[in-house]
Amino acid sequence: MEAHWEPKILAFLCNWCSYAGADLAGTSRIQYPPNIRVIRVPCSGRINPLFILKALQSGIDGVLVSGCHPGDCHYLSGNYIGRRKSATLKRFLEFLGIEEGRVQFSWVSAAEGGKFSQVVQEVTEDIKRLGPIKRFVKNRVQGV
Amino acid sequence: MIQQKIREKAKELLSKKEVDLIIGFGEGTLPLRATPIFIRTPEEADRLIWNSFCESNLAIYLHKFSQFKVGLIVKGCDARSVIALSLEKRFRTNPVFRIGVPCQRMVDRRKVKKAVRGEILEAYEEGDQIIVKGDGFQISLNRDDFLYHSCQVCTHRNPTHADLLVGDPFEESPLLEIPPEVREFEEMSSEERWRFFEKETSRCIRCYACREACPMCYCRECFVDSSRPKWLEKSLSPSDLQFYHIVRAYHQTGRCSGCGACERACPMEIRLTYLTRKLNQDVKELFGFETGIDPDAPPPLSTYETEDRQEFIK
Numbered sequence: 001m002e003a004h005w006e007p008k009i010l011a012f013l014c015n016w017c018s019y020a021g022a023d024l025a026g027t028s029r030i031q032y033p034p035n036i037r038v039i040r041v042p043c044s045g046r047i048n049p050l051f052i053l054k055a056l057q058s059g060i061d062g063v064l065v066s067g068c069h070p071g072d073c074h075y076l077s078g079n080y081i082g083r084r085k086s087a088t089l090k091r092f093l094e095f096l097g098i099e100e101g102r103v104q105f106s107w108v109s110a111a112e113g114g115k116f117s118q119v120v121q122e123v124t125e126d127i128k129r130l131g132p133i134k135r136f137v138k139n140r141v142q143g144v
Numbered sequence: 145m146i147q148q149k150i151r152e153k154a155k156e157l158l159s160k161k162e163v164d165l166i167i168g169f170g171e172g173t174l175p176l177r178a179t180p181i182f183i184r185t186p187e188e189a190d191r192l193i194w195n196s197f198c199e200s201n202l203a204i205y206l207h208k209f210s211q212f213k214v215g216l217i218v219k220g221c222d223a224r225s226v227i228a229l230s231l232e233k234r235f236r237t238n239p240v241f242r243i244g245v246p247c248q249r250m251v252d253r254r255k256v257k258k259a260v261r262g263e264i265l266e267a268y269e270e271g272d273q274i275i276v277k278g279d280g281f282q283i284s285l286n287r288d289d290f291l292y293h294s295c296q297v298c299t300h301r302n303p304t305h306a307d308l309l310v311g312d313p314f315e316e317s318p319l320l321e322i323p324p325e326v327r328e329f330e331e332m333s334s335e336e337r338w339r340f341f342e343k344e345t346s347r348c349i350r351c352y353a354c355r356e357a358c359p360m361c362y363c364r365e366c367f368v369d370s371s372r373p374k375w376l377e378k379s380l381s382p383s384d385l386q387f388y389h390i391v392r393a394y395h396q397t398g399r400c401s402g403c404g405a406c407e408r409a410c411p412m413e414i415r416l417t418y419l420t421r422k423l424n425q426d427v428k429e430l431f432g433f434e435t436g437i438d439p440d441a442p443p444p445l446s447t448y449e450t451e452d453r454q455e456f457i458k
Contacts, residue, residue: 049391049394050367050375050391053387053390053391054375057376057383057387070450070454071450077448080448080449080450080452081445081446081447081448083448083452083454083457084430084431084444084445084447084448084452085445086456086457087426087430087452087453087454087456088394088397088398088423088426088427088430088445089394090456091422091426091430092390092393092394092397092419092422092423092426093390094334095329095330095337095419095422096337096338096341096390096419097334097335097336097337097338097339097340097341098334098338099334100334104458105456105457105458106457106458107457107458119458122458135338135342136383136386136387137383138381138383138384
């Protein structure tokens with residue numbers, strides 16, 4: 001392990017709320033750890049569990065999925081559908097033996113720049129505590 | 145006798161042209177095996193059998209024959225798979241005529257083979273005994289000691305929503321407390337569970353027999369075969385094997401009837417049903433859904449309640 005290991009965290013942010021929330025955090029000059037790499041998705045319901053698994057397999061240390069608060073989905077029910085997928089996937093991964101906290105979920109609205117920063121801080125701390133991913137990983141991505 | 149009743153009913157349905165064909169079980173070419181057969185004329189109906197080796201889930205053939213009016217012999221698990229498939233609109237044009245047979249629980253041929261020294265040349269049932277004959281030996285085994293694990297924990301032996309029931313329904317209760325292994329795994333540490341999963345999947349040769357045997361695995365292009373995007377490589381690297389097994393199981397969420405066809409098909413004897421059983425248990429706990437019980441309830445991952453649990457979301 002490298003002496004100064006920093007976790008790589010992949011964040012799937014929904015276009016309508018969480019991505020705008022991250023944008024707000026940025027424009028408001030709110031600080032948050034630079035460990036996350038953001039992928040903008042149309043909706044948290046768009047998240048295919050394969051995305052999360054592929055990320056972990058590629059050596060990403062943690063994944064955050066964030067979408068609109070319940071009732072606020074731009075597509076009305078996308079986040080509700082996503083919530084069911086997340087609930088079953090999270091339990092299943094933990095049952096298999098992937099550490100709790102590797103994959104996390106949050107609701108962040110477009111007005112919650114502060115909450116976004118806080119969520120990223122919490123997730124980064126959790127992943128730092130867990131250390132680099134060792135189970136399931138195949139090739140560690142370089143330079144990302 | 146159940147076998148006789150099945151034959152009579154098959155003859156009746158075929159001669160009245162209520163169905164075009166009957167999918168049921170026939171004598172296998174090897175001892176301890178039954179094979180799926182497709183009966184099109186009343187005369188052929190005498191080839192149908194019923195015993196403790198009729199283990200396959202016949203629901204898998206429905207799509208292939210969906211242009212015909214099919215009469216299907218269903219056990220409890222097959223019947224639930226039929227409902228799960230019909231919820232996913234796998235056969236819309238012709239409803240299936242389900243000939244339900246309450247299941248006496250099926251016998252695990254591998255357990256029998258392990259209990260016997262030498263090759264088995266003949267095997268048949270007599271009451272609750274299995275008589276096994278080979279070169280120079282003949283022994284009788286207690287049927288209940290050689291059941292499939294998925295059958296031991298089964299709580300739905302009576303076919304749900306069958307059009308006709310052959311034989312008397314059984315009282316529904318598992319032989320073993322359910323699900324003992326899921327609880328056993330939950331007591332393990334995360335590390336131990338991962339080691340176990342790693343050890344099991346490391347034997348995988350990626351023959352995909354588990355996928356082919358499963359009535360719910362019907363995607364025209366499976367994610368493992370997809371080249372764009374290429375989700376996983378065609379290697380036997382441990383991580384790719386794990387990837388395949390995680391997703392194969394996860395794709396069964398809210399769809400698995402727990403028939404155990406995947407585990408039975410596996411030539412490497414990899415434990416697979418503990419994964420789907422865990423998912424079934426979660427779906428029941430989270431969404432109050434059980435596969436194949438209610439023919440009108442939508443599949444749990446294609447619907448939602450605004451009040452679904454979300455304590456895990458920040």
